[in-house]
Each structure stands twice: as structure tokens, then as C-alpha cells.
Amino acid sequence: MRSLKTPRGGYDGKGVRIVHSADEVEDWLRDGEVLLVEELVEFRRELAQLVARRPSGELALWPIVESIQRDGVCAEVIAPAPRTAGKLADLAADIAVTIAEQLDVVGVLAVELFETTDDRLVINELAMRPHNTGHWSIDGSTTSQFEQHLRAVLDLPLGATGCRDPWSVMVNVLGGPDSGSLADRYPLALNDQPTVKFHSYGKQSRPGRKVGHVTAGGDDLDEVVYRARAAAEFFHS
Amino acid sequence: MRSLKTPRGGYDGKGVRIVHSADEVEDWLRDGEVLLVEELVEFRRELAQLVARRPSGELALWPIVESIQRDGVCAEVIAPAPRTAGKLADLAADIAVTIAEQLDVVGVLAVELFETTDDRLVINELAMRPHNTGHWSIDGSTTSQFEQHLRAVLDLPLGATGCRDPWSVMVNVLGGPDSGSLADRYPLALNDQPTVKFHSYGKQSRPGRKVGHVTAGGDDLDEVVYRARAAAEFFHS
Numbered sequence: 001m002r003s004l005k006t007p008r009g010g011y012d013g014k015g016v017r018i019v020h021s022a023d024e025v026e027d028w029l030r031d032g033e034v035l036l037v038e039e040l041v042e043f044r045r046e047l048a049q050l051v052a053r054r055p056s057g058e059l060a061l062w063p064i065v066e067s068i069q070r071d072g073v074c075a076e077v078i079a080p081a082p083r084t085a086g087k088l089a090d091l092a093a094d095i096a097v098t099i100a101e102q103l104d105v106v107g108v109l110a111v112e113l114f115e116t117t118d119d120r121l122v123i124n125e126l127a128m129r130p131h132n133t134g135h136w137s138i139d140g141s142t143t144s145q146f147e148q149h150l151r152a153v154l155d156l157p158l159g160a161t162g163c164r165d166p167w168s169v170m171v172n173v174l175g176g177p178d179s180g181s182l183a184d185r186y187p188l189a190l191n192d193q194p195t196v197k198f199h200s201y202g203k204q205s206r207p208g209r210k211v212g213h214v215t216a217g218g219d220d221l222d223e224v225v226y227r228a229r230a231a232a233e234f235f236h237s
Numbered sequence: 238m239r240s241l242k243t244p245r246g247g248y249d250g251k252g253v254r255i256v257h258s259a260d261e262v263e264d265w266l267r268d269g270e271v272l273l274v275e276e277l278v279e280f281r282r283e284l285a286q287l288v289a290r291r292p293s294g295e296l297a298l299w300p301i302v303e304s305i306q307r308d309g310v311c312a313e314v315i316a317p318a319p320r321t322a323g324k325l326a327d328l329a330a331d332i333a334v335t336i337a338e339q340l341d342v343v344g345v346l347a348v349e350l351f352e353t354t355d356d357r358l359v360i361n362e363l364a365m366r367p368h369n370t371g372h373w374s375i376d377g378s379t380t381s382q383f384e385q386h387l388r389a390v391l392d393l394p395l396g397a398t399g400c401r402d403p404w405s406v407m408v409n410v411l412g413g414p415d416s417g418s419l420a421d422r423y424p425l426a427l428n429d430q431p432t433v434k435f436h437s438y439g440k441q442s443r444p445g446r447k448v449g450h451v452t453a454g455g456d457d458l459d460e461v462v463y464r465a466r467a468a469a470e471f472f473h474s
Contacts, residue, residue, distance in 0.1 A: 060431075142431075142432055143431075151427075154423075155424075156423050156424060156427055157424065157427040157428050157429070157430070157431070158431065159427075159431050159432070159434075160431035160432045164401055186391075186393050187392075187393060187394065190388075190393055190394040190396075191394050192394070193394070194297075194379075194380075194394070194395065194396050194397035195379055195396070195397045197396075
């Protein structure tokens with residue numbers, strides 16, 4: 001089994017296909033597309049390590065997070081990633097720092113990682129910008145990835161990247177068949193959820209399009225996941 | 238001794254004079270101004286209780302804060318106000334709730350209070366809007382006063398008003414004789430202060446004008462005050 005990718009237009013799972021033989025990408029081959037063939041990685045879960053770097057060399061890393069994909073699209077992010085303390089977190093931090101320094105990155109860099117079934121970390125993708133796996137930091141960290149990106153590109157001292165809560169969970173809100181206003185759903189989504197934050201991107205809703213996200217925080221991960229999903233559910237249309 | 242106030246144009250200590258006899262406001266009397274004469278209150282310190290209320294009746298109170306004035310202008314705010322737990326905090330909350338309900342307030346209401354030397358709470362001023370004594374909430378509370386004001390006027394469920402840190406300290410940044418850019422001072426002000434946040438209002442600097450504020454948070458009040466003042470000091474010009 002291999003993973004095939006088109007070299008352009010790949011985003012949120014688009015332009016990726018898992019195949020057993022060449023005839024499964026006959027349509028792509030017919031179009032004369034250049035294709036990238038990769039080994040299919042057997043992974044346990046997906047992680048992401050975000051780091052910010054300023055021209056003077058200062059670096060700041062947020063805790064490693066777990067991202068859960070659904071249909072090739074990031075659905076949820078848990079910060080910090082459960083069961084990563086110690087060796088795994090140190091390795092992810094080393095990888096991110098090495099890449100940021102060797103590529104002379106300025107700003108926020110997201111390193112998406114596979115935790116393989118044989119306990120390795122494999123780099124999946126790099127994004128040289130604030131990233132979906134860092135949205136939790138707006139409410140959940142002392143410094144949001146957007147503030148940090150500005151500090152970094154302006155070569156200002158970087159902000160603290162600690163967690164405001166033991167656990168933060170971000171759930172993406174995707175557009176559905178009904179393109180109605182998200183604002184109509186605020187009263188129900190926010191009801192009895194005083195600590196949940198909703199961020200609307202002000203985008204026209206289209207099925208599957210990321211139009212906002214919800215963040216919840218707290219001491220008990222199960223409860224935080226429950227609350228974030230419950231609020232996000234009201235926005236799915 | 239009396240406090241005299243002009244009924245209009247009063248702000249940040251302007252239009253207020255403490256007098257022993259009428260000839261000390263001869264200039265105001267000559268202008269034919271209507272004046273408000275008040276008993277001068279002997280107070281130990283100034284406190285503020287902020288509350289948000291939505292049309293449906295839901296209320297949310299932030300912890301009571303202490304505000305420290307310099308030359309009639311708010312210089313610093315400590316959240317929560319030290320030594321207020323229990324009776325004092327309960328009384329301030331009762332006062333704010335009573336006013337919000339009786340005046341049918343919608344949005345954020347700031348109740349400025351004197352804690353008198355004979356242990357009473359006296360209302361100094363009311364502001365029906367987000368207020369300088371609530372700026373700490375942007376970084377220090379789960380819900381900032383600005384977010385809460387929007388929730389309230391839109392009649393949406395109110396957000397949680399708990400503190401993110403045991404102590405938050407806000408220090409106002411006032412313009413000085415040098416009208417240079419605040420941004421030039423970011424590198425020094427933010428250096429080695431990763432948890433301090435600076436907010437610039439994008440205003441033209443004028444001597445004594447509030448042009449921004451700094452917020453720090455942490456476990457040790459003395460240290461938080463020190464850090465907030467140290468950062469703010471770099472912006473005073």
C-alpha cells in the first residue's frame with residue numbers, strides 16, 4: 001500500500017489517495033499529473049509541535065499537541081497531547097528546533113508528526129505559519145500563536161507558551177448543507193457553557209469548510225472534550 | 238473640607254477641587270458655573286466592582302478590584318483587591334447587583350467605591366460601560382469585559398468571570414513630554430518579561446493621556462506588581 005499525493009492543491013486531505021495499484025490513480029495519470037508516491041505510514045496517532053523563532057535566534061515552543069483527523073481534515077486538537085511527557089515530548093521539541101534553526105525559520109512553524117505503531121516520530125508536514133493545531137493557544141496559552149507570530153517577525157521578545165489550563169481542547173466547526181448564520185446558534189451553543197469560547201472566521205459557510213472553532217479548558221480531560229464537542233455540535237449545520 | 242465638582246467635563250480628576258472656603262473656587266463661580274458640593278469622604282482606598290447584565294436578567298460579577306489613583310487618574314488596578322474576601326466582597330457585589338437590577342442596566346457596569354476609614358463602602362461613581370478598572374480582565378479573566386459587554390448587549394449567555402492567575406495587576410501607560418512611538422519601546426519593555434502583556438490604544442501620545450496599559454499575572458502579588466510596573470516604566474516617556 002502506498003500514499004499518492006498531487007504536488008499542488010493539497011489541503012485538508014484533498015489531493016491524497018491511498019492505493020494498492022496504479023489503476024487506482026488512472027484518472028490522475030491520464031491528466032499527466034506529476035505524482036508523489038510515499039510509503040504508507042502505520043501510525044497510532046497524529047501529533048503537532050509548534051515553535052516560534054525570531055531572527056535573533058530566540059525560540060519558544062508550545063507543548064506538543066494531539067490532532068484528530070476526520071475525513072482528512074483536522075477535527076480536534078488536545079493540548080497537551082496525552083501520554084507524551086518525557087522522551088516523546090523531548091524528541092518532538094528537538095525535531096522542531098532543528099528544523100526551525102536549519103531552515104532559518106522566522107515566525108511560527110508547525111511540525112505535524114506521526115507517532116508510528118513502532119514508536120517512532122515521523123514528520124508528516126511542515127507549515128511555516130500559525131496553524132490549525134495552534135488555535136487552542138488563543139484561549140489556552142499565555143501567548144496565542146498569532147501574537148507570537150507577530151512578536152517573532154518583528155524580532156520582539158517572545159511570550160510565554162505555558163498552558164492556562166491543565167487541558168485545552170479545540171474542536172473545528174465545519175460548514176454543513178445549511179448555510180445559515182452561525183450567530184443564530186450562539187444562544188444554544190453557549191448556554192450553560194460559561195468557559196467555552198467560540199471563534200467565528202466570518203467566512204461564507206460551505207459543506208466541509210472550516211468556518212470557526214470552539215475551545216474549552218479545564219482539569220478533567222474527559223469533561224473538557226465533552227464540553228468542547230457539545231458546544232461545537234450546535235454549530236454543525 | 239468639601240469636594241467641589243463641575244457637572245460637566247469631569248474625567249480623570251478634571252473638574253474636581255478640594256476646598257476649605259468659597260474663595261478657592263472664585264474662578265468657577267465667576268464663570269456662573271453650576272457646581273456640585275459634596276462631603277469630602279475620608280477613605281482608606283478605592284475599590285471597583287464590575288458586573289455585566291443581559292436583558293434576560295442574567296448577571297455575572299468579576300472579583301472586586303482595588304484601584305490606585307495618581308493625580309486623580311487611575312494608575313494601577315489589583316485584581317482581586319487584597320483583603321476583601323468575605324463581608325467586604327459580598328457587600329460590594331450586593332451594591333453592584335442592586336444598582337444593575339434597579340436601573341435595568343444592559344452591558345457592563347462599573348461601580349467605583351470608597352472604602353472609608355470607618356469601614357463603610359461609599360459609591361463614588363458609576364460607569365455604564367467597560368471601564369479602566371476592568372482592563373485586567375482581557376488577560377486575567379476567562380472572559381474579558383469587552384467580550385462580556387458584547388455578550389450582554391446581544392442577550393447571549395454570559396462568560397465565566399474567574400481569574401486566570403491568583404493575582405493580576407494592570408498599570409496604565411500615560412503619555413509624557415516625548416510623543417515618540419510606543420512601538421520603539423517594545424524590545425526593552427518586553428525583554429525578560431514573557432508573561433507581561435502590553436496593550437497600545439493607537440492614540441496620539443499627549444502628556445497625561447492614557448495611551449495603553451500593561452498587565453502582569455502570577456502567584457506572588459509583590460512580584461506581579463514589580464513586573465507590571467517595570468514593564469510600564471519603559472513606556473513612560
